[in-house]
Amino acid sequence: xxxxxxxxxxxxxxxxxxxxxxxxxxxxxxxxxxxxxxxxxxxxxxxxxxxxxxxxxxxxxxxxxxxxxxxxxxxxxxxxxxxxxxxxxxxxxxxxxxxxxxxxxxxxxxxxxxxxxxxxxxxxxxxxxxxxxxxxxxxxxxxxxxxxxxxxxxxxxxxxxxxxxxxxxxxxxxxxxxxxxxxxxxxxxxxxxxxxxxxxxxxxxxxxxxxxxxxxxxxxxxxxxxxxxxxxxxxxxxxxxxxxxxxxxxxxxxxxxxxxxxxxxxxxxxxxxxxxxxxxxxxxxxxxxxxxxxxxxxxxxxxxxxxxxxxxxxxxxxxxxxxxxxxxxx
Numbered sequence: 545x546x547x548x549x550x551x552x553x554x555x556x557x558x559x560x561x562x563x564x565x566x567x568x569x570x571x572x573x574x575x576x577x578x579x580x581x582x583x584x585x586x587x588x589x590x591x592x593x594x595x596x597x598x599x600x601x602x603x604x605x606x607x608x609x610x611x612x613x614x615x616x617x618x619x620x621x622x623x624x625x626x627x628x629x630x631x632x633x634x635x636x637x638x639x640x641x642x643x644x645x646x647x648x649x650x651x652x653x654x655x656x657x658x659x660x661x662x663x664x665x666x667x668x669x670x671x672x673x674x675x676x677x678x679x680x681x682x683x684x685x686x687x688x689x690x691x692x693x694x695x696x697x698x699x700x701x702x703x704x705x706x707x708x709x710x711x712x713x714x715x716x717x718x719x720x721x722x723x724x725x726x727x728x729x730x731x732x733x734x735x736x737x738x739x740x741x742x743x744x745x746x747x748x749x750x751x752x753x754x755x756x757x758x759x760x761x762x763x764x765x766x767x768x769x770x771x772x773x774x775x776x777x778x779x780x781x782x783x784x785x786x787x788x789x790x791x792x793x794x795x796x797x798x799x800x801x802x803x804x805x806x807x808x809x810x811x812x813x814x815x816x817x818x819x820x821x822x823x824x825x826x827x828x829x830x831x832x833x834x835x836x837x838x839x840x841x842x843x844x845x846x847x848x849x850x851x852x853x854x855x856x857x858x859x860x861x862x863x864x865x866x867x868x869x870x871x872x873x874x
Contacts, residue, residue: 555705556580561614563607563630563637564651565592567787568677569620571684572650572710575864577601579709584610607633611640616706620650623795624657631661643669646703650675652731652796655724655803662695662720671699674720676727677711680774681787686860687867688712694723708867715870725803732800732814735793735834737771739817742838745779745849755780755851774858775835780851784836786858791830793821 558581562573565587576583577599584602587593597603604610607630611617617637621627627649631637637647638661647665649658653674662672673695683689691711693700700716707714717723744767748758759780762772775786801814824837838849 559614561610564620606635608640655721659721682858682860692723728800731796746841781854783856784833790825
């Protein structure tokens with residue numbers, strides 16, 4: 545992939561550590577490596593780490609050792625508990641953090657938890673930001689994903705050149721924790737769209753519609769969405785592989801639902817959608833691909849919702865766009 549003249553020249557001397565090389569984290573870290581940045585990695589999977597080391601990254605002996613060796617530590621982990629363990633264990637990031645260093649939490653996590661840990665980072669003389677991403681694994685791979693960035697303006701401006709490499713549209717959302725709130729809101733909306741599309745596509749199938757025609761009818765209509773243009777395609781292919789699983793949906797929507805309950809907002813759709821995916825997890829397992837939530841309806845109606853010519857997984861075929869800060873309307 546050809547790389548545009550980004551901020552690599554200005555950030556090449558920054559030492560970056562990346563913990564969590566899974567579906568999203570591995571693709572984000574891969575962008576840093578392709579841009580020739582000084583990268584140290586860590587993951588529970590020795591195989592994933594070895595793949596990065598073979599391409600020029602270094603391996604950290606522990607999160608503490610990584611924090612001692614780099615200027616910025618990025619975490620991209622599956623749960624608040626995982627982040628807590630990586631940061632606060634005796635050999636965790638906090639144990640190796642020194643003044644002036646920066647922690648970027650790129651996981652989808654509990655905003656209260658990121659604020660709490662951020663205060664511990666600040667007490668060590670460091671800076672903390674929550675920087676979750678949105679736009680799918682295929683855009684994480686190309687570097688065209690959107691990034692929400694919560695933290696002080698000073699910290700934001702320090703890390704912006706790195707964020708412009710990791711993503712494209714970068715939004716400073718306010719103080720630390722604000723990005724995590726918005727991230728669970730957007731993931732909730734994605735999940736609502738996915739549940740609705742499962743119903744819509746199933747009805748089309750039972751009604752005898754050609755599924756390729758149904759896909760395009762939704763795509764060119766007011767019923768269209770980003771979720772339809774991505775997840776409906778892997779549904780109709782049959783792979784149902786969007787790089788996201790039932791347990792992660794339940795975690796994300798659960799965070800949104802908990803936020804609403806804490807704020808005493810009497811939601812109706814959120815608990816319903818959460819229960820739909822909990823049922824999907826009970827039926828098909830926690831690591832089942834999330835778009836396969838449609839299988840609940842396929843099983844009930846004795847159908848298979850498939851089209852022709854759709855991809856097994858989404859690939860961003862657009863070249864890496866130069867990252868920029870999104871300025872909200874005033």
